[in-house]
Amino acid sequence: MSTLFDRLKERGFIEAVTDEKLPDYLEEKPFTVYVGFDPTADSLHLGHLLPIMAMHWFQQAGHRVLLLVGGATGMVGDPSGRSDERNLLTKEEIDENVRKVKLQIGKFIDFDSDNPAEIVNNIDWIGPMTFIDWLRDVGKHFNINHMLAKDSVKSRLASETGISYTEFSYQTMQAYDFKYLCEHEDCLLQCGGSDQWGNITAGIDLVRKSLQKQAYGITFPLLATSSGEKFGKSAGNAVWLDPELTSPYKFYQYWINSSDDDVERFLNYFTFMDMSDIAAVVDEHAAEPHRRLGQNRLAAEMTRLVHGEEGLKIAELASNILFGGDIEGLSDAELSDIFADVPSSEMAMADLEQGMSVIDVFSACGLAKSKGDARRLIQGGGARVNNQKIAGIEAEITKDMLASESCIVLRSGKKNYHLIKFK
Missing domain, CATH: 3.40.50.620 (HUPs)
Structure with a gap:
């Protein structure tokens, strides 16, 4: 023993x-x-x-x-x-x-x-x-x-x-x-x-x-990552346990981005998992490292421990959405958590009820520099509403496109998001 x-x-x-x-x-x-x-x-x-x-x-x-x-x-x-x-x-x-x-x-x-x-x-x-x-x-x-x-x-x-x-x-x-x-x-x-x-x-x-x-x-031991970076820092900033300072999504992503060389060590340090279970995860990860099974298990264990099941749910949902998943059936609070770190703006609900030109909205919120730029973005297939590609330059944004009670998510290219809150 x-x-x-x-x-x-x-x-x-x-x-x-x-x-x-x-x-x-x-x-x-x-x-x-x-x-x-x-x-x-x-x-x-x-x-x-x-x-x-x-x-x-x-x-x-x-x-x-x-x-x-x-x-x-x-x-x-x-x-x-x-x-x-x-x-x-x-x-x-x-x-x-x-x-x-x-x-x-x-x-x-x-x-x-x-x-x-x-x-x-x-x-x-x-x-x-x-x-x-x-x-x-x-x-x-x-x-x-x-x-x-x-x-x-x-x-x-x-x-x-x-x-x-x-x-x-x-x-x-x-x-x-x-x-x-x-x-x-x-x-x-x-x-x-x-x-x-x-x-x-x-x-x-x-x-x-x-x-x-x-x-x-x-x-x-004083911890560092396998690449020599100070442990617990993301882009030079501390990763906090308080969700007001580091959102559950950012916390989750810190562990998802762990190096293969760090996964076993971090599972040993920071989870309550048995050593035999950790060994099984490490073996499974080593067999198919491209699936990042070790990082996913580490991120799930740590986010659940610090932020609870609800925080893990939000983090996994945000991860799916920010990698192109559907954005629908969410609450304003959930969308605000997921997109806490992206630019946002407010527009009138009355205008949405009448239908708004997608060109006008993209240029107004800054995802496109001008209406001409917005037109080219749409024609090139780089403009999305709630991660759905916009059909054409004549398209309108309407109330039935709300992803939550009052929000719509716009995207330009692969990673440039903007949250519109309608009042």
Whole structure:
């Protein structure tokens, strides 16, 4: 029977551990383990998923999971892996971000079982401390030479911008989080990305010096795609879990566009599928890679997990439509979701009821530069209404062509869409 550590290693989660005996200790008794997230935005993004999924497996194995939302550290900003300083957020912004992030974490971690995960916020214990308290009770345990030796600090000191005292102090705050949770929650294990190694070991040192206890750390790999691009970015922008920031369709497409070389790795990291099921998908995909079965399964699993069955339905429908499928029988809300990222304009319903020249509509909305251009587009077969080719230049757009209660979708060429909303 495989152990938790075996399972995490098999799925690719383990980058490093602070004690080679930790895998055995994890089997001897339940641990309390924590991972932290600084709420510097009002949504988690794909870069946060790996530690969240790891916490899922810890919880499944019977360990107690604490998810630390950094209301205090988020106001300072972690310099790890950064070449510049973050903009500092207000307390009100942090509080709102914390509220939203809590809701998103609940999609991956169980808060209602017999072994419920808990969310803690470090503003609760760091906030009440005075500066004198901090220097006396925390600062005395930190050696400046050791702090300067951390990779996250050295890289910033070597840069033109340097590092502020605010960010330099970050490692003491994260270390104190570990000490506080060890003292008050019996938490002996912290996990994080490999860029957190210095912060985690600083916490282990503080626990040892101040509490005379042995604490441990596990780091996960920092993800990149097989082509070397930063994981979780699409055209340079973060792929968010909040549908208001990244639509279910765009989220779905991110996974659909995964390289063949990344599919197995991402299925292991980000889904709850059994390893045997993943192996079957990978084998089936390898037999007929042109069908992209692996990418389709990955996209479906991830979109269902983050956005639910309804979000997956919208994403698959949008994918079908944007590759030329029929556009009919939809609601205004569904069309608005599908075409959230395309240009739109409003026209009068009264004009539609009388019938509108297709040439006039295409030129008015900007899909054609002029009526002459619209005429040539139609004659060349490049103009479509609801993905249906327009019969000829005399054609009209009428009310019975509505794809939803009040919308029609125009298309020029293969990819240029425009949503018309009739009022």
